[in-house]
Amino acid sequence: MDQFTLNLLVVGATFALYIGIAIWARAGSTSEFYAAGRGVHPVVNGMATGADWMSAASFISMAGIIAFGGYNTSAYLMGWTGGYVLLAMLLAPYLRKFGKFTVPEFVGDRFYSQTARTVAVICLIVASITYVIGQMTGVGVAFSRFLEVDNLTGLLIGAAIVFFYAVIGGMKGITYTQVAQYVVLIIAYTIPAIFIALQLTGNPIPAIGLFSSTATDIAGVPAGAPLLQTLEGLVTDLGFASYLEQSDTTLNMFLFTVSLMIGTAGLPHVIVRFFTVPTVKDARSSAGWALVFIALLYLTAPAVGAMARLNLIDTFWPNGINEAAVSVEEIETNEDLAWVRNWEQTGLLGFEDKNGDGTIEYRAGDSNELTVNRDIMVLANPEIANLPGWVIALVAAGGLAAALSTAAGLLMAIASAVSHDLIKSQINPSISEKGELLAARIAMAVAIVVATYLGANPPGFAAQTVALAFGLAASSIFPALMMGIFSKRINNKGAVAGMLAGLGVTLLYIFLHKGWFFIAGTNSFTDADPLLLSIKSTSFGAVGALINFIVAFVVSNATDEPPAEIQDLVESIRIPRGAGAAVDH
Template identity: 60%
Template sequence: MDLKLLTYIVVGLSFAVYIGIAFWSRAGSTGEFYVAGGGVHPIANGMATGADWMSAASFISMAGLIAFLGYGGSVYLMGWTGGYVLLAMLLAPYLRKYGKFTVPEFIGDRYYSKGARMVAVVCLIFISFTYVAGQMRGVGIVFSRFLEVKITTGLIVGMGVVFVYAVLGGMKGITYTQVAQYVVLIIAYTIPAIFISVQLTGHVLPQLGLGASLTDGGGHLLDRLNTVVTDLGFAAYTSGNKSTIDIFAITMALMIGTAGLPHVIVRFFTVPKVRDARTSAGWALVFIALLYTVAPAVGAMARYNLTTTIQHGAVGQPSSNIVYEQRPDWFKRWEETGLIKFADKNGDGRIQYYNDANPAFAAKAEAFGWKGSELKVDNDIMVLANPEIAGLPDWVIALVAAGAIAAALSTAAGLLLVISSAISHDVFKGALTPNMSEKQELMVGRIAAAVAVGIAGYLGYNPPGFVAQVVAFAFGLAAASLFPAILMGIFSKSVTREGAVTGMLTGLAFTFGYILYFKGIFITPMAKNVPENWLFGISPEGIGTVGAALNFGVTFVVSKLTARPPKEVQDLIENIRLPAGAGSAHSH
């Protein structure tokens, strides 16, 4: 059986499972559509939360980032896992006890203002669409490579599958589908990692393989990798290339951004009791750690395999570069997607792959007759191409394709539901037509989800030029706008609606403006995005930390200058924080 047919079978079977679950668990009420009826078991919810969070970015991109950034990529591991600790301790139990359906609803009630609720809706929709564009693009890439169809076709199939279980099943359908998707994605991620770890180091656990010696007698894996990449002019894999303040700022922005992401927070409304919210956050951390502790090994081994495949024998010698006409089959297959490119700059027919931006290495390269690096490799192919580079069996490659699609679709579905509930519950029910019936609200939610699927598909097919640049912006936005408002809403009785709205808008505007300025999306030249020009040496990826600090400061000052919240709001906050009546959740 060839790889294409095998991939169709594996991916087709996984789709059949997802759609079957959606029909079995379709929503019959707004409670089931928004929060799965509040009856999901903490372990199942932890698994679904893991799938919701471990998107195409975690499955496809994160190990690719680690592969090329090396030590510098550790900020993503620290920030994205640390955010869950914050969620479990500071937000999840209290928001679950509050018992409403959406984050904007909490902000609207706590700050006794429809305006605050609408600001939260705007933040939520912007964050969610930024994310979902990346997920749908990931679906398109996987389909185009493994099923050998056009990206457009892949997107349409992906949209169709998401449409069925997001629109039909609502949160109830999505939750149980995500449990299945977690199982698929974790198996698909770890099995190739185990194969490659055994192949290179003899260790079954990739986590141990990362710190072990190579079986071919080449020494320690990381020492050998450092030699391989530095011989080609790249920075040592284990060296840090960021300042301490920037590492801190990026990690903090990712942490509090995670804790402020609406599609993650809403998962904690789906469990029966407050204690279950804390428990499911703990389980989510365990399930996420299964992938996140493997990712550094996947990144390092992928970089080692890629570089040593392109460079045969002695690294950095002109005769050791492989001849382009004799390139391996995996190289040819990925070339067709446009995600790996070769340009023969010196006409010798060999592939020169090195860091041509390193002036210290330029003289050596010139002596070899090299005229610049001739290979461009997209970060996003590293996890997907890794099993092919390592020569693993076809069934493993097919499994990786199914896992990547599961990761992208699980997050896309969660994001689309958050968008639809914000529109139906917060905009229509909360502001425009408060007297609408539950049946009408459910219909509006489904229509909103269908429209959101269409927009997501378009963004995946034709992403704005800056989508790849604003992944950090989505975190910065959540960190600088929603996180401070939620945290202060729970732990302070004195924060007023004027303070909260002013703080959210200040943090949002500052973060948006800073990234716009340095990322050069419209006017500013890209050349400005250099460390010397950054505020306090903080990169655009980490500026959400400063935005959050501004939000906290402005909120505090404005709250001091305005009238204290009404007594019923202060009583509400007291009730959220006290354990009495912790098992109940009031609905509408």
């Protein structure tokens, strides 16, 4: 059986599994649709949260970025996990006690203002759409490879599937579908990593293999040296930036990590998962279990990145970097190098024998003859390591599970914000249920068209685009939620001014560097030479959040303090008892 057929079979089988579970679970009771996680054990809820959370950025893109950035990209690892600590301690328990279903609802009630609720909806939509753009980039990469078409065609097919997937709707809300997606995703991620760790180091645990010695010759470097030293030697000899040393500034790395952490705690589609657990106690432990299941992937990712880079170098310099590189003839005929030809079709990998010596030399600088899109590394990884066909097919299925589940979740968040928080509660309260559903679907369709259009020319690799979304959530939603819980003094005017200032400044900074509305060529600055100090657009969310906090504090203290009943509300969400009753209204 050829690889293409095998891919279709495995991907088809996993889709059948999700749909089967969705139908089986739905037959039980339709009322469980909205009460998704309630009555579900925190471990199961944590696993479902893991599937919801880990997207194309985590699965497809992140390890590829680490492979080329080394230590400097550690912010992705610390940022996207450390946010759960903030979530567990600063937000989840109290929002659970509050007991409503959407983030704008909390903002509207706590700041006793429809304006605040509307501003929260805007923040949510801006962050979520940016996030979906990143997902579409990942979906495009995955579909182009696995259907063997060019990147744009893959993106369009993927967009159509995401649309139907999200519109079927309930699928996303059913916890057990997400548990199945998590299982597929984590198996697909770890199995090739275990194979490769065994090949390179003899240790089956990738996270330990990363810090072990090599068990095989790699690109002419004899076995027995520490794996990371082998990699460091090869990349620096080829003229690339060091893998182990810091080349980014400390300021930017610090702010980038802050942005990703507080953005994690401010993303509405993650927060809502904690609204539906049975008690405040469960909200705390659910965050812990979610991180357990997320950590399984995140502890493996740095090993996947480093080992993929080693295998890439080994493929193109099979006899060592001072010997002849792999020949063009071999790339065109050798079965083991079929992946190079396959990925070349997608346009995401390119090679050109510039100096006409019949070989393809991979190195830094102008004489480099190989270009590799970072987003292909995880998907290409099992092929580069010559793993069996079923593993390659499994990785395709895992990547699609990650991208589809998160994209669908975000589209649902956008749709509910528009139909529930905007139209139903403010513009037209008498709207019929049918009308509300139609509005939700139109919002979803518009979001996906915008995201697909921008995903075709993305502002960065999938994980970088997603990082921008985190910056936007960090600067707007997180501060409002945290101040709403930890301060009784922050009032409606302060919160609205803070959110608008944080979101506005961050969006402006991003557009100045990435182009207005992400349209290429309309930027005034680049991340290589940013406007302020060394702060890249992906890191600015931390500054935006600080501005949000300061503006909210100053404006609140210059205006009236919140009414007594709001102060009582804040008192009550701080105390766990009574959470069970709070949701039954």
